[in-house]
Amino acid sequence: MANVLHTEVCVLGGGPGGSTTALQLAKRGIPAILLEKSTFPRDKVCGDALSGKVMRTLERLDPELCAEVKRDARGMPSWGVTFVAPSGRSLRVPFSRETGLGEAPGVILPRLHFDEHLFRRACTATGILVIQGTTAKTFTRTANGWTIGTTTATGSGASISCRIIIDASGANSGFARQVGGLHLEPRHHAAGVRAYYSGVKGLDPQGFIELLFLKDLLPGYLWVFPLPDGRANVGLGLRSDVVKRRHVDLKALLIRLLAEHPQLKDRFAGATLEGGVQGMGLPLASKRRRLSGDGYFLVGDAGHLIDPFTGEGISHAMISGVHAADVAADLLARGTGDAGDAGDAKQYDARVWRRLGQELAISTRLQQLANQAWLFDFVVDRANSNPALADTISSMFTDLDLRERLKKPGFYWDLVTGNKLKA
Ligand SMILES: Cc1cc2nc3c(=O)[nH]c(=O)nc-3n(C[C@H](O)[C@H](O)[C@H](O)COP(=O)(O)OP(=O)(O)OC[C@H]3O[C@@H](n4cnc5c(N)ncnc54)[C@H](O)[C@@H]3O)c2cc1C
Structure with missing residues (x-):
């Protein structure tokens, strides 16, 4: 026994x-x-x-243990996030007002x-x-x-x-x-695929993670997360009900987008796929x-x-x-x-x-709103010409009250009119 x-x-x-x-x-x-x-x-x-x-x-x-993780040279300190809207225009959002000073708020570590x-x-x-x-x-x-x-x-x-x-x-x-x-439940679940590439061009030296909201991928996105020495973790995720409805092969789609998409093809032209593309489910809350x-x-x-x-x-x-x-x-x-x-x-x-x-x-x-390509384009354009809005979005990563404002219709009115956004 x-x-x-x-x-x-x-x-x-x-x-x-x-x-x-x-x-x-x-x-x-x-x-x-x-x-x-x-x-x-x-x-x-x-x-x-x-x-x-x-x-x-x-x-x-x-x-x-936290200090040990930060010291690990196989990781990349991360100071912010770059959103790329369906229009192709991008918005750099730092996690902190003091980018580059002291310790980075985030880390990318395999x-x-x-x-x-x-x-x-x-x-x-x-x-x-x-x-x-x-x-x-x-x-x-x-x-x-x-x-x-x-x-x-x-x-x-x-x-x-x-x-x-x-x-x-x-x-x-x-x-x-x-x-x-x-x-x-497919409506509350996403499918994701991930690959490691070396020799990727144009990675952010301050470890900003990149989220690309490509038109055909909404409400999902493609990511490029920089690692040291020109390596990157690259992948995409999409809700499982949408994957099923559109009959998407996520692995093939990732390879195709990296080879053909105007925002990506030059950066990945000389890059090497390490190992294969692997998939896994994400049970969403x-x-x-x-x-x-x-x-x-x-x-x-x-x-x-x-x-x-x-x-x-x-x-x-x-x-x-x-x-x-x-x-x-x-x-x-x-x-x-x-x-x-x-x-x-x-x-x-x-x-x-x-x-x-x-x-x-x-x-x-936000996930429900992410279906709207025009909304991404609009917010990114607006924030690029309005430092107060850019700062508001940056604060959303640390300040929950500001994220809470996104649920209120008044926020969008302020956004359209350029009113009262916190500087
Ligand atoms: C493609 C993709 C990209 C993602 N990107 C990010 C990201 O960048 N940042 C982020 O924060 N999150 C990300 N996530 C989510 C993140 O990976 C998970 O939320 C996280 O791993 C959850 O941790 P966990 O400990 O609950 O489960 P896991 O990390 O999955 O650990 C579960 C452990 O249980 C073990 N196990 C399984 N079954 C048994 C069993 N029967 N008996 C004993 N052991 C068992 C497994 O071997 C494993 O070691 C991503 C997920 C996916 C799929």
Whole structure:
């Protein structure tokens, strides 16, 4: 009979969500098992953009780890974003008014390396047992929690008995589907493809990430994210219902756009594709899901927490991981046998939505507006001739109140008339 391991919390998946959860549990003194199906270092299809929100969450979690990530020479500090409108005209939006001074707010670092930093730190955290190369397969609810059946490359692995499961096993989570009842809904899901290129011309020396809202791709976009030495992470994402309706082959479309689009073809003429073009799904938070139930929490992509406008999900995985660990620690501290019944576990949902709900609602609105090519053209043209509007857009990245104004019709009136935009 297979081994049975006992623990308080079992975290499924060692990506940013799972590793952050494990680190926060260690801080709270809760023994846990971190179960990971791959063997690190492992790649994850992603744009590799670590936003200011990622870096701030990391700084709070573990300042030394944050410094280690910033020092990694395989990454590129990022000071802003360039939007390219369907008209081809662009708008450079800095993340900070002091571009180039001090530390950059964001970083672009391949997930192969970023995830490795976090995972390795979780491996050395007190009270955390990390098991790699082992997949969580079956989940049985018991009187005191859960029994998890696992498999390895060579057959069945140890069973794990725990009080609480924190599922951070990503976009294809079996647990979220089977137990949490979260299913792929094409209207609230996107498909993305990513490739690495070397020898790309015209990359921004200050690591501005580029989002190209090409007419045929709306409401999706193509990205070019610079890495050191002329390398770039390049990809595109589009809502899954639109992919289906238009019968788009995203990999072929990416290759074609880089070879033929007037904005891109010269920059990629001498560039070399490293490896292949890879695809992966993005479960979007344009619909609010239940993130907890009897003895479990869903973190990051397993809880469909990706920003529906930008595609950003790393920070949400980390933020939800911290909340899941905190709520689990509070419930276990009560010392009762029913740690995390569905009623108690709801505290987790409340905390996540209090922290992320407002910005996700705004991003959902922006995603709906992103269908309108004329609106992009108009905003970009207007902002290029109106420094106050450019500054307003720049502030939107850090100032939620300003993003909130986008939901109000008056904002668009001010935009048209040039009225009152904050300088
Ligand atoms: C094309 C694309 C581009 C993106 N670009 C960006 C970007 O630039 N910036 C950004 O912030 N976000 C981006 N995202 C979103 C981001 O990649 C995810 O939101 C993020 O990886 C979520 O982290 P996670 O820890 O929840 O899941 P993951 O990073 O997917 O980690 C899940 C882990 O669980 C493991 N696992 C899976 N099943 C099991 C199992 N049964 N048992 C044990 N382990 C298991 C996996 O091996 C994996 O290590 C992008 C996504 C895509 C697809």
